[in-house]
Amino acid sequence: IYLTRENQNEWLKSDSPKLFLIRSGLYDLVDEKGDVVTRLAEGDYFGYPSLLTGEAIQNRLQVQKEGIVYLLDQSSFDYLRREYKTFEQYFVRAHKNRLLSSHYKSQNESWSERKIAELMSRKAVALPPDASINQAAKKMKKHGVSSIMITEHECLVGVITDRDLRNRVLADEVDSKEPLSSIMSAKPKFIFENNRVFSALHLMLKFNIHHLPVLDENHKALGMITSTDLLRQQKSDPVQLIGRIYKAHSVTDLKRYGLEVPELLRGFSNNIDDISLVGKLLSGVTDALTSRLIYLFQEEHGTAPTCFSFICFGSQAREEQTLHSDQDNGLLLPDGLTEPQQDYFKRMGEFVCEQLTLCGIKRCPGNIMASSELCRMSKSDWCERFLNWVEAPTPDAMLNCKIFFDLRFIEGSNTLYASFCEQLTRISHNELFYAAMANDINTNSVPIGLFNQFKLEKDTRQHKFIDLKKRGVVIINDIVRLYALKAGIRLANTQERLDALLKLESEKCNFLSNKDIYNLKDCWRFLTQLRLRTQINQEGLPSNCINPDNLNSLERHQLKEAFYLVKQSQQAAAFKFARGSL
Structure with missing residues (x-):
C-alpha cells in the first residue's frame, strides 16, 4: 500500500492485526498516552506483537512522510511461522527483547522520568502565619505528617517541621500560643511539581534538608515531599555520591570521590532511559565539588570578608557537562573591594580551580576560571565587559558571548547574582x-x-x-x-x-x-x-x-x-x- 495521513486510519485498524514492513516513508509509533515510542523508516517493521499473542493492538501509527508499506495478514503470518522455524524464532526473539525493553523502561521511569507531581499523595497541609504553634501541632497530628506549610493566599511563606517544634519550641520553652511566624523557617527552599526526582534529591542533599515544599508554576503551594518519600522510589549511587561530596571533611575525600565519577557514570547510564540526564548528574557533581571546596577554603582561611557569588559558565551552567568537559567558572564580587579583600578572593579562586583539577575536572584551555583575574571581577567590571561584547560584536566577542551568556549561580550571595543578571538583561x-x-x-x-x-x-x-x-x-x-x-x-x-x-x-x-x-x-x-x-x-x-x-x-x-x-x-x-x- 501507499500509506498517507489521509488513508492511515483505513489501513491501521485495531481489529485487523497485520505485520507491516516499511519500504519507504517515515512513521511515528505512538503509545496510548500519545507519546512517541520510536520513529520507523525503511527496513523497519511493526505489528507483530498482536499477531504473536492475539492481544489487542495498543500502539498506533502516525504518518510523518508518505511511503510504501508491505502488509502481511494473520493467516499468512501464521503459515510462515509453521513452515519456517527461522521466521518464527526471529519474531519470538524480537518480542522477547521488546518485553525486556518495556520492563527496563518502566523500571527507569520510576527513577529518572518521574515528575515530583506523580509522587504527591496528599494535598498541602497548611496554616497561615498567624495561626498558633498549638494549632500546628494538632494539625500535624491529625494528618500524620512531620511538617506543615505556612501560606498566605495559597503562596508559601514558610515551613515548620517536627524538629522545629522540638528545638525552637520545647527546648526554648516558647509559649504554644505564639504565632507560627515566630518559629517558622521563612523563605524555604522549594521545588516545582514538574521537576524530576533527581533534582529534588540533589536539592535536599545540597542544603541538608528533609522536607521540600512543592509548588505549581504560579507558586501556589501543592504539598510537601520528604527525603524518605524520594529515597523510597529508588536508591541512586550518583546522588548518594553528591551527598557524600557535600559532607566531605577534607580535600583528600573530595579527590577520592572525584575518581569514582567515570565508572559510576557508566553504571548510571545503563540504568536510565534518558541518557541526557548524565549531563545534569555531571554538572551536579561539579557544583557539589565547587561548593564544598569553597566551604573548606573558608574553614581554613576564615569567612569571606564580604559577599560574593561563585558562578559557572558554558556547559556546567547549562547542566550539560560530559566526561570531557573542562572548568568554566568565575567570581562575581561587589564594587569597591580593598586590596586585602581582593587578595582573599584571589586565593579562593586559585584554591578552588586547582583542587577541581585534582578532582578530575580539567583546567579550561581558555583560562575561563576564577583563578584568572579576568574571571574574578566586580559587578561593574563584569557588566562593562559584557557591554563591550554586545556593542562591538567582533568574532572574538561572539565566542565570548557563547560561553559567558550561559551562566548560573553556584555558591555565595544570590542577591548579588540576581542584581547582576538584571543588568545583563538590559545590556543584551x-x-x-x-x-x-x-x-x-x-x-x-x-x-x-x-x-x-x-x-x-x-x-x-x-x-x-x-x-x-x-x-x-x-x-x-x-x-x-x-x-x-x-x-x-x-x-x-x-x-x-x-x-x-x-x-x-x-x-x-x-x-x-x-x-x-x-x-x-x-x-x-x-x-x-x-x-x-x-x-x-x-x-x-x-x-x-x-x-x-x-x-x-x-x-x-x-x-x-x-x-x-x-x-x-x-x-x-x-x-x-x-x-x-x-
Missing part, C-alpha cells in the same frame, strides 16, 4: 548584537552534503567521523541562546530555555513556532544521546565524534533528519535577526 537588548549572533551561528555548518550524504572528517589516523558537538549540539545551543536572550529568559539549560519559549507568545520570541521548538528539543536530545553514548562506550574516536557506519539504518536516518532540521533553524535565525544578510 541590542538588535545589532542579535544580528551578529545570527550571522555567527551560520558560520558553522551541519555535515550533510550533496544527495543528502554525510560529510565526514578524518583524523591523523584516517578515522572517519562526524563531530556531534561542533556540527550539531553547539549549533542548537547557539540558536536557543539567541532566542532566549531576545525573550529575556535567564535560564541557562537548553531544554529549559526551550520549555520557557513554549510558554511565551510568539511575538515575544520572534516568531519561533511551537513546531520549531519541539523539533529543536528532539534534535538536541537525539544528538546528545548519541554523543554521550559514544563517550561512555569509548569507541576510540576523537571526543564527541561518531562514525555513522556504526549506526543502524534508523539511527542514520534520524541523524540526517536532525541535521536537516538544524540547518533549517540556522537559516531561519539569519532571516529573522539578520534580515537574510548571509
Whole structure:
C-alpha cells in the first residue's frame, strides 16, 4: 500500500492485526498516552506483537512522510511461522527483547522520568502565619505528617517541621500560643511539581534538608515531599555520591570521590532511559565539588570578608557537562573591594580551580576560571565587559558571548547574582548584537552534503567521523541562546530555555513556532544521546565524534533528519535577526 495521513486510519485498524514492513516513508509509533515510542523508516517493521499473542493492538501509527508499506495478514503470518522455524524464532526473539525493553523502561521511569507531581499523595497541609504553634501541632497530628506549610493566599511563606517544634519550641520553652511566624523557617527552599526526582534529591542533599515544599508554576503551594518519600522510589549511587561530596571533611575525600565519577557514570547510564540526564548528574557533581571546596577554603582561611557569588559558565551552567568537559567558572564580587579583600578572593579562586583539577575536572584551555583575574571581577567590571561584547560584536566577542551568556549561580550571595543578571538583561537588548549572533551561528555548518550524504572528517589516523558537538549540539545551543536572550529568559539549560519559549507568545520570541521548538528539543536530545553514548562506550574516536557506519539504518536516518532540521533553524535565525544578510 501507499500509506498517507489521509488513508492511515483505513489501513491501521485495531481489529485487523497485520505485520507491516516499511519500504519507504517515515512513521511515528505512538503509545496510548500519545507519546512517541520510536520513529520507523525503511527496513523497519511493526505489528507483530498482536499477531504473536492475539492481544489487542495498543500502539498506533502516525504518518510523518508518505511511503510504501508491505502488509502481511494473520493467516499468512501464521503459515510462515509453521513452515519456517527461522521466521518464527526471529519474531519470538524480537518480542522477547521488546518485553525486556518495556520492563527496563518502566523500571527507569520510576527513577529518572518521574515528575515530583506523580509522587504527591496528599494535598498541602497548611496554616497561615498567624495561626498558633498549638494549632500546628494538632494539625500535624491529625494528618500524620512531620511538617506543615505556612501560606498566605495559597503562596508559601514558610515551613515548620517536627524538629522545629522540638528545638525552637520545647527546648526554648516558647509559649504554644505564639504565632507560627515566630518559629517558622521563612523563605524555604522549594521545588516545582514538574521537576524530576533527581533534582529534588540533589536539592535536599545540597542544603541538608528533609522536607521540600512543592509548588505549581504560579507558586501556589501543592504539598510537601520528604527525603524518605524520594529515597523510597529508588536508591541512586550518583546522588548518594553528591551527598557524600557535600559532607566531605577534607580535600583528600573530595579527590577520592572525584575518581569514582567515570565508572559510576557508566553504571548510571545503563540504568536510565534518558541518557541526557548524565549531563545534569555531571554538572551536579561539579557544583557539589565547587561548593564544598569553597566551604573548606573558608574553614581554613576564615569567612569571606564580604559577599560574593561563585558562578559557572558554558556547559556546567547549562547542566550539560560530559566526561570531557573542562572548568568554566568565575567570581562575581561587589564594587569597591580593598586590596586585602581582593587578595582573599584571589586565593579562593586559585584554591578552588586547582583542587577541581585534582578532582578530575580539567583546567579550561581558555583560562575561563576564577583563578584568572579576568574571571574574578566586580559587578561593574563584569557588566562593562559584557557591554563591550554586545556593542562591538567582533568574532572574538561572539565566542565570548557563547560561553559567558550561559551562566548560573553556584555558591555565595544570590542577591548579588540576581542584581547582576538584571543588568545583563538590559545590556543584551541590542538588535545589532542579535544580528551578529545570527550571522555567527551560520558560520558553522551541519555535515550533510550533496544527495543528502554525510560529510565526514578524518583524523591523523584516517578515522572517519562526524563531530556531534561542533556540527550539531553547539549549533542548537547557539540558536536557543539567541532566542532566549531576545525573550529575556535567564535560564541557562537548553531544554529549559526551550520549555520557557513554549510558554511565551510568539511575538515575544520572534516568531519561533511551537513546531520549531519541539523539533529543536528532539534534535538536541537525539544528538546528545548519541554523543554521550559514544563517550561512555569509548569507541576510540576523537571526543564527541561518531562514525555513522556504526549506526543502524534508523539511527542514520534520524541523524540526517536532525541535521536537516538544524540547518533549517540556522537559516531561519539569519532571516529573522539578520534580515537574510548571509
